[in-house]
Amino acid sequence: MNSIHPSAIIASDVILGHDITIAEGVVIDHHAIIHDHVSIAANTYIGCQCILGEYLADYYPDYDNKAHPLSIGPHALIRSGTIIYGDTTIGSHFQTGHRTTIREKTVIGDHVRLGTMADIQGHCSIGRYVSIHSGVFVAPNSIIEDYVWLFPHVVLTNDPTPPSDSEKGVTIRRFASVAARSMILPGLTIGEHALIGAGSVVTHDVPPGKAAVGSPARIKGDVETIINPDSGEPAYPWPRHFSRGMPWKDEGYDMWLTRNEL
Amino acid sequence: MNSIHPSAIIASDVILGHDITIAEGVVIDHHAIIHDHVSIAANTYIGCQCILGEYLADYYPDYDNKAHPLSIGPHALIRSGTIIYGDTTIGSHFQTGHRTTIREKTVIGDHVRLGTMADIQGHCSIGRYVSIHSGVFVAPNSIIEDYVWLFPHVVLTNDPTPPSDSEKGVTIRRFASVAARSMILPGLTIGEHALIGAGSVVTHDVPPGKAAVGSPARIKGDVETIINPDSGEPAYPWPRHFSRGMPWKDEGYDMWLTRNEL
Amino acid sequence: MNSIHPSAIIASDVILGHDITIAEGVVIDHHAIIHDHVSIAANTYIGCQCILGEYLADYYPDYDNKAHPLSIGPHALIRSGTIIYGDTTIGSHFQTGHRTTIREKTVIGDHVRLGTMADIQGHCSIGRYVSIHSGVFVAPNSIIEDYVWLFPHVVLTNDPTPPSDSEKGVTIRRFASVAARSMILPGLTIGEHALIGAGSVVTHDVPPGKAAVGSPARIKGDVETIINPDSGEPAYPWPRHFSRGMPWKDEGYDMWLTRNEL
Incomplete structure (x- = not known):
């Protein structure tokens, strides 16, 4: 049984397996393939031709897809052609380029970006x-x-x-x-x-x-x-000079560091 | 509204957006996806699974595809799996290998070839x-x-x-x-x-x-x-010894250079 | 005419050309494209979005697919997104990763593995x-x-x-x-x-x-x-210490070498 939130928008040509959970606000674009045991959290976008829950090696001997769950966090932007295996957990605000590959038993935290290929x-x-x-x-x-x-x-x-x-x-x-x-x-x-x-x-x-x-x-x-x-000043440690997308972008790295006692 | 020349051959499973112009003699092969605002000039071939007019970053916040036109010149050969973004202009006789990626705000002249990946x-x-x-x-x-x-x-x-x-x-x-x-x-x-x-x-x-x-x-x-x-002679400047596909292929590089006053 | 063994399982959205031979136990997964003159031997798996019998350069001038046969041996596992041209011969037990590309006039023996991309x-x-x-x-x-x-x-x-x-x-x-x-x-x-x-x-x-x-x-x-x-012993010649998937895995490399008089 699949659990698909009524607000999700799934192109009519998307292939869906079973035991799939799709939360509110998810968009799945043309020709994507969602295999079994995939969970996609709220407000995530899955691009054209993506393959999620790709088979592990134990699929091929008998074409029986064992339970290898893939969990993708909320607010992800997974660009076209990306392949992600089962037995993988991905946090929130994940982004990929095109045709990224992520194989099994990978654990990825929040706010991670992976480039094209x-x-x-x-x-x-x-x-x-x-x-x-x-x-x-x-x-x-x-x-x-x-x-x-x-x-x-x-x-x-x-x-x-x-x-x-x-x-x-x-x-x-x-x-x-x-x-x-x-x-x-x-x-x-x-x-x-x-x-x-x-x-x-x-x-x-x-x-x-x-x-x-x-x-x-x-x-x-x-x-x-x-x-x-460009600045004539020290470039490193880089967080002092680069904060785009980082958790210290409002208060600055040094203040953030003090507060977080890393 | 799309403008598609009656001589164009578009596979029945191709996905077409809107504001698309397809000129005479164009062929678009299986499972290609042509998003909005794409213009394809005459006698161009678009291979299987290509994605043209790929979304820029401003698409994802509201899933509204802003006007980022892609223009592809005549006589192009775009092999399977290639992705080309909007806000891109490509000249005539363009060729790609497979799964080439071209992102936004790229300007490409005539007779350019891009390899696989x-x-x-x-x-x-x-x-x-x-x-x-x-x-x-x-x-x-x-x-x-x-x-x-x-x-x-x-x-x-x-x-x-x-x-x-x-x-x-x-x-x-x-x-x-x-x-x-x-x-x-x-x-x-x-x-x-x-x-x-x-x-x-x-x-x-x-x-x-x-x-x-x-x-x-x-x-x-x-x-x-x-x-x-192979020849025992100087290999460079290379245009003296290599003319395949180049504008001096009939008259030779030195004569061509004289005429073109580069 | 295509010759497709009744035991083959071919997804309904697979594109099939002509002069194709598909042997017993073959599985072809979603959105794969099998062009003309492709022969797939028994018990081979073709992954999602693969393109087999990809066109050579002589296709594009007149969109006429000349006879460039592709032959894939038995027990192959061709993962999703792989592209293989015509005029290619591949032995048994072939494996690929994702989006592998193999162009024309390639001859590949038995038990070969090609990685992703x-x-x-x-x-x-x-x-x-x-x-x-x-x-x-x-x-x-x-x-x-x-x-x-x-x-x-x-x-x-x-x-x-x-x-x-x-x-x-x-x-x-x-x-x-x-x-x-x-x-x-x-x-x-x-x-x-x-x-x-x-x-x-x-x-x-x-x-x-x-x-x-x-x-x-x-x-x-x-x-x-x-x-x-790890072992503190010589790592090479590697076949003395590594036999996974190799023909000497049961008897050991030295015994196998003696018997095979390489």
Whole structure:
């Protein structure tokens, strides 16, 4: 049985499975496919050609869709062509670009944004207010904490001796920023407020508050020494200068930090 | 009201919005979605599952599709799965691979080709006879002049201190060629007829006619000194040796150059 | 005329062309498009929104689909959004991720896996038991032998002086492993059992059994000297320690090797 709120707007060509819950104000656009055991909270938009509740591997041997629930929070904006597997939980105010992929056993917090063709390979934890840009690859067992930025085409790996059965995911700590097309080798930790420069290959842990760049990446110093070319002032820690969409946007980062005792 | 030429062939399962103009000889294949305010010129092919006139951000708050026109020129070949936003203008003889993405406020000249999964993030200018291969990422505010080549998985960036509100796009001058999986850092200019070797991370401007390679890229000399291994002759400037699809294909580059006083 | 086995399950919204053969036990899921001249062997699953028998370039001038057959072997699992061209032959037990692209004149052996958004540009040969991960780009004229691994975002190139009409594909010999986001320059050969470390740009041939890493890649020694951090034992040759899905999984690699006289 499906539970669909009468205020939901679902295009007539949408495919619906069973055990689906659709809350008030949800919109599901053309040619989307909602498989079984999917729950969509209020005021969420599902774009054209999205596939939600995508099958896990245990579907294919007998074409029996086991109970792998997908839960999507309220106020999400899931753009066209996105695929999200079952056994996944996503918080409120989630946004994707186009053709994003999120595999099973992923837990995503509130206010997360994933870019076009970002590829989350499952068994991952993604915190709150995380921004992951276009074409990013996140290997299984990655841990991405709150307020992290992964810029376009970043790759997080997990196998130190490929191929093997080892899966040593990467950990990206709070407020860290990994610039475009950088790669983090398996099992490493990028520290809180650290910055990885564009095009880097990171082969060692990066301590909190340090900037590293290069292939292999070398630590260049404290992030506070990096100047924003527009303002002439320190660019980091970035929350002092960037608040769009962030919880400190009204009071400023320092005040917010004091109040929240992070 | 839509204006659809009687000679157009539109599959019965295509979704059509309103204020759409479809000229003579247009073909729109299965499961394509044409949103509002899209104009498709004569003899253009729209592949299966394409989405044209994709919504801008101002659609989602109230699900009211504001007037963001998309204009596609004649003789285009848009392969399956491509998504093109509104507020975009595309010239004649445009070609895409599969699942190409073009966001809003992009202006594209005649005879441009975009590869499979190329990702143009909008607010960009792309000239004439430009070839952008598979998996290329073009950040907002990029300027790509005529006769430029971006080979597979090239990344053009735009934020020198990510995250920030700064958007310093890259400029690629006429006839420049950026080989596979190279990245150009924010705000840089690649000069006319310059060559960026494969896998480079470009951290400084590259002067006209120079070859640069490496991570970080170093200038190696003049492009004329690079030999084509097949012919044993200089490979650059490339238009002397490559004319497929180019306007000098009948008379040769030097004669064409003389006549066009570039 | 189409030949469809009565045991096949084809969603009612699937688009079928002509000259299609569908064997027993095949399942074709919602909104898939099967163009002309496609043959699907027994017990194969075709996911939602897949496009099989995609048009070659000779379709578009007159919208006449010439005979470019696609043959897919038995027991394949082709996940949603995958596009496969005509003039392609694929063996048994094939698997793809989502939105994989395989262009024309590709020959693929048995037990091959291609990841999400892998992009095989055609005119390629891929052996048996090959694993190609997410976002890999394989240029035309590449040769990938049996038991090869290409990890996420690997790029195989083919043009030494881009743009040109030269197409010097890469050759990856048996049992070689190319780690994440590495790139191989045109015309090179990666030797049998060689290992390319993550993030490398390979500019010279790599001899059999050697490990190379860096940008540009340097040879670091024999692969046997690399230790698996979990076991403390040599990680290579990898088939001694990894057998999931491989033909030696019951008897072990050394016994299997003896029996098969490779």
